[in-house]
Amino acid sequence: MQAVRAKIASRSLNPGAKLPSIRGLATAMRVSKSTVVEAYDRLAAEGVIRSRPGSGFFSAAPSAPLSLAELAPRLDRAIDPFWVSRQSLEAGPGMLKPGCGWLPAEWMPDEDIRRALRHLARTRDNGRLTDYGTPLGLPALRQFLSRRMADQGFHAGPDQIMLTESGTQAIDLVSRLLLQPGDAVLVDDPCYFNFLALLRAHQAKIVGVSYTSEGPDLLAFEAALAEHRPRLYITNSGLHNPTGATVRAATAHKVLKLAEAYGALIVEDDIFADFEVDAAPRLAALDGLDRVVRIGSFSKTLSASFRCGYIAARTDWIDRLVDLRIATGFASTPLSQDLVFNVLGSSTYRKYLDGLRVRLAKARADTVRRLRELGIEPWLEPEAGMLLWCRLPDGLNAADVARRALQDGVVLAPGNVFSLSQSAGDFMRFNVAQCTDERVFQVLQRAMRTTP
Incomplete structure (x- = not known):
């Protein structure tokens, strides 16, 4: 499958070009015919190649070119109730998500x-x-x-x-x-x-x-x-x-x-x-x-x-x-x-929950301490859970801070996405389980300094 994709990507196989026969590719790659059949079937299911009964397999037309802009954060999106969800769900693997509402994958009972x-x-x-x-x-x-x-x-x-x-x-x-x-x-x-x-x-x-x-x-x-x-x-x-x-x-x-x-x-x-x-x-x-x-x-x-x-x-x-x-x-x-x-x-699930509560308590205490060092004050310190509702210092606008942080690969949750009256402009919601990476606070500090 990788070999076929590489030939298509390098234009060795142009759109509509016929692929080697199953027997021919099996001989060339020193694999069994059943392996080639399986590879071709999977590539056909993905739309990479097409089968023409009685004629063989052919390279499919290429997909529209992938725009790098489509991979970038949507900085121009309005700060609305969908903002945090869209940014968090569409975030690439390298992005940090202290604004999302779920636990990191490594915290789950895998x-x-x-x-x-x-x-x-x-x-x-x-x-x-x-x-x-x-x-x-x-x-x-x-x-x-x-x-x-x-x-x-x-x-x-x-x-x-x-x-x-x-x-x-x-x-x-x-x-x-x-x-x-x-x-x-x-x-x-x-x-x-x-x-x-x-x-x-x-x-x-x-x-x-x-x-x-x-x-x-x-x-x-x-x-x-x-x-x-x-x-x-x-x-x-x-x-x-x-x-x-x-x-x-x-x-x-x-x-x-x-x-x-x-x-x-x-x-x-x-x-x-x-x-x-x-x-x-x-x-x-x-x-x-x-x-x-x-x-x-x-x-x-x-x-x-x-x-x-x-x-x-x-x-x-x-x-x-x-x-x-x-x-x-x-x-x-x-x-x-x-x-x-x-x-x-x-x-084991009950033991996992007991350990999770302890882990969250530690993350909550650590996050509160780090945020206070930046002048960000929790509205209250919750008894449990992963969420902190915090006020930014000096009348900073949370939406502006969130947009600036997004440029540096950090998804934040500005307060007004949660507020019908739009009265939480200087508030931010933090997920303590997603705040264990030092880069969160480094980016947050820069975003606060550079925000008008």
Whole structure:
């Protein structure tokens, strides 16, 4: 395959030129004919060559020339809710990503995943590897999640849990179920930027409520409920994104009472639950899944490659969500769910989480120290997790600093991508797990000095 690609790249094989026969190339390269057949088949699948039955194999037309500009960071992109996601997901292997919202690959339970993959390859029959999954998802994983929720203080039977491809898909499906275009939705200000992007896609009227170190500002929350009569309130109750704050029990009780009084439903994104050392109050637990929908996923602590999330809700809502699931995604992904179940149920995964929390605590302390040396002050020091919400010194504009850092190969998360009111211009979110490389702070210091 490498030899054929090299000939095409050097123009020894022009577009449309016939490749050597299978027998001829096997003789020339001293390999078996079956090896050449396999190589040609793979190259044809990639579109590098084409097969003409009865005539042989031919070089395909070349792809459009690759522009180096396409490999460079998108410096001209607007600082909007997609900015951090696009820059982080499109970043090359040499770029640093202290602004992204996930752990480095080397922090993930790689051996647990490999062990589970080997187990699945040995034990799953062909149907489990190739067929569609059920709309609700793998029963064993739903039963596992049900037991785990019981340990957290509330009942959600397996029939109240539907597995999804991700936490993002979970929010999207719930929004499809509960929202109509023009409905008002409350979000924290600041909040996870993809909440804003998804709600705009659903043509909702988004209303921000100031977020404090103990949860939403209750006076502002009640005023927004009274004025806008929102259909939904979407929040993180555990480790809040981006602030890292933990909601207090008294605040959680008051939020539920106010939401009930004004007829609002609540979507609680619990994606960071496994990072907690001591569990925070959960709206879903206090409410019993009456007015609250709980969602989550396993991309933060297990794997973002094997997509798997969940929705826990009332059974009548789950039944309607199944119809939406079939309409938009048809069925679940059993291989991903099997893998997640195998890893979550292992004793090594629990040990991994214990070690991860310790590792994050050290990284958090180190990052706070290094940021303070640069004059960057955390809004609060979180009890757990990987996120720090920080204010830049001297009124620096975070978007300008982020653009300057991007030129040096560092992706940052400026505050206003999280803020509906655009009132976080001098804030930045840092992922402490992605801040272990000294270059992060060197680039950050230069970007702060050169920013007007």
